[in-house]
Amino acid sequence: MDIRAWCTACDAADQAEDLIATARAVDSMYVEWRRSHRMGMRKTQEDFYDLYAQTGVTRAYVSNVVPGFFQTPAYATALMEAITDFQGTPNDVSEAVAARVARSRFLYEGGHRFIVLMEECVLRYRVGDAETMAGQLRHLLTVMPLPSVSLGIIPFTAQRTMWPLEAFYLHDGTRSVVETLTAEVNVVQPRELADYRKAFGELTKMAVHGNAARALINAAIGSLG
Template sequence: MAQSPSSSVQAAREALAERLKNIRLDAGLKAREVAARAGWYPSKASRLENATTPPSDADIRAWCTICGVPDEAPDLIAASRSAQSAYVEWKRLQRTGLRRLQESYVPLYERTRAFRVYCSNVVPGLLQTPGYATALLSAITDFRQTPNDVAEAVAARVDRARILRHGDHRFAILVEEAVLRQRLGDAEVMAGQLGHLLSVMSLRSVSLGVVPFTADRRMWPLETFSIYDTAQVQVETLTAAVNVTAPSEIAQYVKAFEWLSDSAVYGASARTLVTDAIGALG
């Protein structure tokens, strides 16, 4: 089984910490000596080397200067920033509410030509109706206790979805059948959302597949993820957004998407699953 995104990020942090340790060893210094020369508490050097404390840019510059290799600082700083941006907690991204986060995706969406989106738990954001988005973002706001700007965030999310009909973009979207059955909002909201999925299926730019409960699958259900061209993957966990940029890891998500696609149904078969879900609302 593939390494989890959070484990991958931790591995990057540990690799950086190991590089700092090797620089110190090559300089013939003890950790406490580095800490003393930098004016830190004695334990800080050990925390940096054990990846329990992420280094700041200033920490890395001081470390490299003390160890006699100041020219290595820029590369280490770049590696550190990459590791820190790869795993960003939602509470940090949403500390001022949800609207700004919705708007922050616009540049990424505009420059992406090929979207591959897999959702195992909710309707993908680009396909959400205002009612469904309101129910979902309200639940997120309540759970994370963020400032309530749900109305503004919903408007930003709906506005962002215009990209489905404008520009040179292609969208390959997969959802698990459970997404059609799990209610967010009341029956009227869900009926409106499922009806919207039927209309979206007619768009030339969109391929919408559903992985049925009964699929003979070789890929197990995964966490929600989006692949932007072949440059970046964003994985959504309960606590954080994980941005994957390593080519080898992106390749794994592309492969997983292809395997999930093989288990999905499309066209009339997918429409039947959606209409059945509407019928089950009562």
Template sequence: MPSSPLSSVGAARKAIADQLVEIRKDAGLNGAELSSRCGWHPAKTSRIQSGKSAASEDDIRAWCTVCGAEDRIPDLIAATRAADSIHQRWRRRNSSGMRLAQEKVIGDYERTELFRIYVSNVLPGFFQTAEYATALMRSITDFQGTPNDVAAAVPARLARARLMHSGAHRFAVLIEEWVLRTRIGSVEGMAAQLDHLLALMSLPSVSIGIIPAGCPRAIWPLEAFYLFDDQRVAVETLTAKVNVLQPSEITDYVRAFAGLSKMAVHGAKARALIGSAIASLE
């Protein structure tokens, strides 16, 4: 089963910490001596070396300078920035509004042939109507306290839907039944969203499976995740999007998707669950 999506972040930061330990030892310094020369408490050195605290770019510069390893600074800073890109906090990502963040991801989507998507909270952006996306993005903006550019961000999000109608892109999507019954926006808007979902099921590029709420669970409900071919997994948590890049972890998510697929219903049974959700709105 999938390990924590934060393990990729931890592994990247631990690799940086191990290099810093190596640099300190090569310089013939112990932790206390390095701390004194850097002008900080030994506890900070201990946390950085263990990987419990991430070294900032200024920390790396100071560490390498006192160890006479200035030539290592550029590579370590690049590695730190790469680790930061694995874990993208939503508030930071949306700090200037949501439109730019929506536009930035389209390149990754265009390069992907097979999307395997599991959602346990809201419908994926590909499938959202304008009203559903507007209500959802307004609530996200309010919660995060980020600039409100929802009117501009919604068209940018909906633009990725064109990939379902062009090129060699394929979409295998698994949706927990309760997502169909979780009202986002108005009753009329939710009904229109579910009708839109039914229409998408007829597309040859799209496979939609619904996991019934009462089915025996072979795999527990997980946080929403997006598999981009076999190259990357984007896991969405409350506070951040975590990019899983380690092959062993990607394999775990592929296995989880296969297990969740076995619990899902497709075709007429899936349509019936969507129809039931529409009827419950009335």
């Protein structure tokens, strides 16, 4: 008996879409980082490149680090070296950084769109040394005017209507990639995706854009001394 028939028989037809999505993606819903990085980080970064190539609109919320498609090589190197050291996986950081930074091409070509919400703390967390952070923050100022980019910053002082969450990336609203300490979680169930879209909407209400966002970035640069 297929899933739709089973749900109908159980008088639960409204749950069919969620169960079908779960069944289709069960093998890839939870991917442990150490497992995917067992041969190094390059392959994972190349897989993400393919995902972004197929995504028209990416909505990203980050509360810990700058998203990969905005990262400078120096920032990506510092971050990936820390991850490799923590996980104890093979060090192919230089190759992985090249694969990660390659995603930035989609900011400039192919009609892709990136709508990003960033907690202000991301501007303040020092990944790498002061020079690395200053370069990364200046790069954010450089990409902000691109037609493909919308960057909002949620200030420390914002009145919270949505609590800070783990980083998540919505790809065309049909898949949410959630990043935890130990794993990548791929959410495809319509009910859960609706919650992530709702959360993104609530977080957007707290964010500042344009000159107000640039002022927060410049203040973070100034704090580096």
